[in-house]
Amino acid sequence: MAKAKMVKTKHDDIAVLEKCPTGIKGLDEITRGGLPRGRPTLICGSAGSGKTLFAMEFLMRGAIDYGDPGVFMSFEETPEDLAKNFISLGFDLHSMMSRGLIATDHVYIDRSEVEETGEYDLEGLFIRLGSAIDSIGAKRVVLDTIETLFSGLSNTKILRAELRRLFSWLKDRGVTAIVTGERGDKLLTRHGLEEYVADCVILLDFRTQEQIATRRLRVVKYRGSSHGSDEYPFLIDESGLSILPITSLGLDYPVYNERIPTGVPKLDGMLEGKGFYRGSTILVSGTAGTGKTSLAATFAVAACRRGEHCLYFAFEESPSQVIRNMGSIGLDLARWVKEGLLTFHSARPSLYGLEMHLLTFHKMINEFNPQVFIVDPISNLSAAGTVAEVKSILTRLIDYLKMKNITTFLTDLTHFIGNLEHTSEEISSLIDTWLLLRDIELNGERNRGLYILKSRGMAHSNQIQEFLLTNQGIGLIDIYTGSGNVLTGSARATQEAGEKASEQVRRREADRRLREQERKRNALETKIAALRAEFEVETQEVHLMAEEEQKRQAVQEEDRLDMAQLRKGNPSAPQAKSSKKKRERGVG
Amino acid sequence: MKAVLPEKGKKVKTDTPEEIWSLRLYVAGQTPKSITAFANLKKICEEHLAGKYRIEVIDLLKNPQLAKGDQIIAIPTLVRKLPEPIKKIIGDMANTERVLVGLDIRSVPK
Numbered sequence: 001m002a003k004a005k006m007v008k009t010k011h012d013d014i015a016v017l018e019k020c021p022t023g024i025k026g027l028d029e030i031t032r033g034g035l036p037r038g039r040p041t042l043i044c045g046s047a048g049s050g051k052t053l054f055a056m057e058f059l060m061r062g063a064i065d066y067g068d069p070g071v072f073m074s075f076e077e078t079p080e081d082l083a084k085n086f087i088s089l090g091f092d093l094h095s096m097m098s099r100g101l102i103a104t105d106h107v108y109i110d111r112s113e114v115e116e117t118g119e120y121d122l123e124g125l126f127i128r129l130g131s132a133i134d135s136i137g138a139k140r141v142v143l144d145t146i147e148t149l150f151s152g153l154s155n156t157k158i159l160r161a162e163l164r165r166l167f168s169w170l171k172d173r174g175v176t177a178i179v180t181g182e183r184g185d186k187l188l189t190r191h192g193l194e195e196y197v198a199d200c201v202i203l204l205d206f207r208t209q210e211q212i213a214t215r216r217l218r219v220v221k222y223r224g225s226s227h228g229s230d231e232y233p234f235l236i237d238e239s240g241l242s243i244l245p246i247t248s249l250g251l252d253y254p255v256y257n258e259r260i261p262t263g264v265p266k267l268d269g270m271l272e273g274k275g276f277y278r279g280s281t282i283l284v285s286g287t288a289g290t291g292k293t294s295l296a297a298t299f300a301v302a303a304c305r306r307g308e309h310c311l312y313f314a315f316e317e318s319p320s321q322v323i324r325n326m327g328s329i330g331l332d333l334a335r336w337v338k339e340g341l342l343t344f345h346s347a348r349p350s351l352y353g354l355e356m357h358l359l360t361f362h363k364m365i366n367e368f369n370p371q372v373f374i375v376d377p378i379s380n381l382s383a384a385g386t387v388a389e390v391k392s393i394l395t396r397l398i399d400y401l402k403m404k405n406i407t408t409f410l411t412d413l414t415h416f417i418g419n420l421e422h423t424s425e426e427i428s429s430l431i432d433t434w435l436l437l438r439d440i441e442l443n444g445e446r447n448r449g450l451y452i453l454k455s456r457g458m459a460h461s462n463q464i465q466e467f468l469l470t471n472q473g474i475g476l477i478d479i480y481t482g483s484g485n486v487l488t489g490s491a492r493a494t495q496e497a498g499e500k501a502s503e504q505v506r507r508r509e510a511d512r513r514l515r516e517q518e519r520k521r522n523a524l525e526t527k528i529a530a531l532r533a534e535f536e537v538e539t540q541e542v543h544l545m546a547e548e549e550q551k552r553q554a555v556q557e558e559d560r561l562d563m564a565q566l567r568k569g570n571p572s573a574p575q576a577k578s579s580k581k582k583r584e585r586g587v588g
Numbered sequence: 589m590k591a592v593l594p595e596k597g598k599k600v601k602t603d604t605p606e607e608i609w610s611l612r613l614y615v616a617g618q619t620p621k622s623i624t625a626f627a628n629l630k631k632i633c634e635e636h637l638a639g640k641y642r643i644e645v646i647d648l649l650k651n652p653q654l655a656k657g658d659q660i661i662a663i664p665t666l667v668r669k670l671p672e673p674i675k676k677i678i679g680d681m682a683n684t685e686r687v688l689v690g691l692d693i694r695s696v697p698k
Contacts, residue, residue, distance in 0.1 A: 105656060107659065107661060108659050109659065109661060113673070113674060113675055113676055114676045114677070114678060115675070115676065115677045115678070115686055115687070115689060115690025116677075116678050116679050116686075117677060117678075117679040117680075117681050117682065117683040117686035117687055117690065118624075118625075118628075118679035118680035118681055118682035118683055119621050119624075119679055119680045119682070120621065120662040120663060120664060120665075120678045120679040120680065121621070121662065121663055122661055122662055122663070123616040123619075123648070123662075123663035124614060124616070124648060124655050124660035124661045124662055124663045124665060125661045125662075127616060127648045127649070127652045127655050127660075127663075128652065128655045128656060128660070128661075130652065131652035131653060131655070149661070152661075153661075153662070153678075
């Protein structure tokens with residue numbers, strides 16, 4: 001019955017077994033589709049490594065997501081304990097049982113009340129399992145932990161033979177089974193169960209490193225199928241298991257040409273006037289106090305203004321502290337939080353392992369579905385793991401965000417020592433746009449400078465801009481580059497003020513000269529007018545004098561004629577008459 | 589289907605009437621092991637508990653749901669229901685000594 005139906009997948013082009021999806025986040029990616037259908041799979045691990053939970057989730061997801069009823073045969077826990085465990089995963093076992101989706105059976109042997117004598121077999125177990133399977137038409141079976149039988153029965157020879165028979169019986173029944181086993185010292189399981197379950201073996205590991213516990217999963221063996229062979233970190237939380245495949249995603253995410261503003265107009269200007277690409281990854285690195293958080297908050301506010309949802313992971317400050325501090329540069333984050341567009345998540349990086357952080361990222365992203373995702377700062381994550389681990393986590397995170405077309409804004413605290421153009425997490429190759437905030441120390445003061453180290457796919461500015469934090473937000477100012485110097489801060493201000501002053505002086509001088517000339521011209525014109533007036537007066541006088549002289553001459557002539565008349569008699573009477581008339585006219 | 593109850597009438601009153609041994613033998617079909625077990629059991633009972641025992645044979649192939657109640661895993665399994673406490677013996681009962689120890693009937697006089 002175990003129909004190992006051969007199917008071709010285009011993925012690896014080899015014939016693989018038919019797979020049974022587990023529904024456990026990430027596992028189906030690693031195993032390229034799930035567990036081998038119709039075959040038993042061994043899950044081994046030390047105590048507390050999550051074997052039972054794994055098995056339970058396999059059943060639950062199968063029942064709920066794939067409509068496969070399942071049987072949980074427990075050799076350790078009572079049905080009450082099981083129900084409690086299921087509740088911790090958010091499943092109501094009793095309701096599942098009453099709906100005929102799950103059947104449980106608790107198998108229990110107390111060695112003290114059992115005597116063995118002679119030949120026997122485990123047919124009773126088979127019958128119980130068989131009847132449970134038949135009662136609900138189960139397609140999935142969990143045996144947790146069958147090895148307990150070894151402590152209940154002393155005849156291991158019979159037990160081993162029967163286990164071998166059990167696994168082939170399970171195959172014959174065509175059920176996809178999970179058998180859990182306790183981790184042994186040398187073998188994968190204490191009693192060498194892997195010997196019987198040859199198809200698929202998954203090892204769960206739970207180890208503590210530098211006080212941070214990490215769960216890991218490895219597919220030890222998967223007959224007839226390719227599978228991821230790395231150790232994958234996984235998490236157990238209230239929604240079950242989540243496995244985080246490191247390399248499951250290829251570099252085949254879609255890209256978009258849409259551009260989104262940065263929130264700082266001048267910075268948009270440096271990026272071809274349009275800002276970042278949507279869905280790209282932006283890194284802002286800089287030493288302490290260079291304004292990384294301010295830039296991140298500005299970007300967040302810009303996103304909220306566009307009506308987009310922004311998820312802000314703060315690893316250094318509490319949300320209220322970020323909100324208060326950003327208020328000082330005129331950013332009202334509280335308003336967007338209230339409107340539900342901005343969501344903060346604050347956690348100490350060392351609170352839990354990196355996997356948990358990554359999972360929290362994933363969960364929050366799935367929950368809030370943001371368009372903009374901010375982590376401030378990523379460098380703190382290194383407190384929770386090694387550099388390689390952090391890099392792998394960030395690689396997966398960035399891949400995931402790119403798949404979802406979420407614009408990612410990361411800040412990175414670089415240290416004073418060493419090269420600034422170096423991220424502590426070595427993730428520069430994952431970054432699309434890299435802004436560097438740096439100190440510029442000059443003339444006894446420290447100023448902030450911003451420049452674009454790289455920005456894929458755009459002709460960005462190569463200028464260093466002075467980065468100012470004002471109560472109106474972030475300002476970028478061209479650095480003074482006149483007279484062959486590069487000046488920032490007060491030096492720039494002084495230089496600019498000095499230049500402004502001297503220019504003003506020059507301008508004033510020119511104005512003054514203009515006014516002087518005008519005044520001169522006015523004076524000249526006044527003078528001309530005066531002279532002209534004088535001249536007029538003189539001319540009038542001259543005319544008057546000339547007239548009077550004429551008159552006088554005329555009178556003289558008359559007088560002379562009168563005199564002559566009086567002396568010599570009558571030389572010419574008509575002449576006398578005419579001159580008389582002339583005189584009368586002149587008087588008139 | 590109800591369990592086969594052989595030898596039911598073979599109760600003999602003794603001086604201690606509460607000393608009725610209620611035994612239940614779980615089998616799965618008429619397998620050689622089951623038949624051997626039943627034969628061995630009957631022989632032991634006849635020898636040591638003559639007249640004060642009752643054997644109930646339960647065939648799990650017919651009544652699989654009964655396996656849960658007595659926590660039956662191995663076949664054949666003999667369950668001593670009475671006298672209490674419950675005792676279990678698994679196997680074909682080829683070793684009489686062990687059966688007697690298991691059923692705790694060594695002390696019982698013949």
